[in-house]
Amino acid sequence: MKQWTxxxxxxxxxxxxxxxxxxxxxxxxxxxxxxxxxxxxxxxDEVVGSIYRQKYKEGKRIEEYEVHTLEYLNTPADKKxxxxxxxxxxxxxxxxxELHRVDDGTTAFKYTATNQPLxxxxxxxxxxxxxxxxxxxxxxxxxxxxxxxxx
Numbered sequence: 467m468k469q470w471t472x473x474x475x476x477x478x479x480x481x482x483x484x485x486x487x488x489x490x491x492x493x494x495x496x497x498x499x500x501x502x503x504x505x506x507x508x509x510x511d512e513v514v515g516s517i518y519r520q521k522y523k524e525g526k527r528i529e530e531y532e533v534h535t536l537e538y539l540n541t542p543a544d545k546k547x548x549x550x551x552x553x554x555x556x557x558x559x560x561x562x563x564e565l566h567r568v569d570d571g572t573t574a575f576k577y578t579a580t581n582q583p584l585x586x587x588x589x590x591x592x593x594x595x596x597x598x599x600x601x602x603x604x605x606x607x608x609x610x611x612x613x614x615x616x617x
Contacts, residue, residue, distance in 0.1 A: 467582040470597040472604045474575050478611035480567040483575060484545050486607060487563045496610050497603070502528065513538035520551070529554070536560065543567045558582040571615070577604050 476483055486497045491504045503521035510516050516535040521528050537548035545565040553559050564576040579600050 467580055469578065469580045470600040471576065471578040472597065472600045473577075474604045474608055475568065476573045476575050476608045476611050477571060478573055478615040479571060480543075480545065480565050480573045482615065483565055483573045483607065483611050484540075486610065487547055487565075488540070488545070496614075497607050500524065504533075507532065510535075513540075537562070552584070556584055558584055573611075575604060575607060577607075 485493045487494070491501070494501055494504060500523045501520060502523050503519070505519045507517040507519050508515070514535055514537060518533045518535075520531050520533045522531065523529075531551040531553070533549050533551045535547070536550050537546055539546040543566065546563065548560060548562040550558065550560040559582075560578075560580045562576075562578040564578075566574040566576075568574055577600060
């Protein structure tokens with residue numbers, strides 16, 4: 467299994483940053499423009515155990531995944547969302563988003579992604595994998611949140 471983690475400080479309130487991760491499809495698309503649909507399949511009261519059918523545009527193709535909520539925390543000072551899904555039956559992917567309120571206008575954001583190959587021959591692909599996608603993602607969240615705060 468490969469794991470990548472990146473932390474960054476965002477000059478935006480915690481609730482604003484959280485809205486991109488745990489809000490409407492429109493808010494989610496600001497940081498994940500490839501997500502074209504996020505439909506609830508099963509929603510639990512405690513959030514953990516909820517399942518969403520997510521459609522993701524990759525080039526001209528649209529891939530469909532069942533995204534499972536594995537962990538959830540939503541307090542005024544700390545927020546956490548961990549999701550998991552299978553990618554084409556080849557990889558088990560998790561993404562963990564953690565937010566911490568530093569002050570009224572600053573949020574610490576930590577993103578951790580894991581990638582577990584489900585087939586032995588796919589492990590070779592992970593040898594060349596790096597943290598580029600993780601770095602680009604946290605920088606996109608920062609850019610979007612700070613640009614919307616400046617309005």
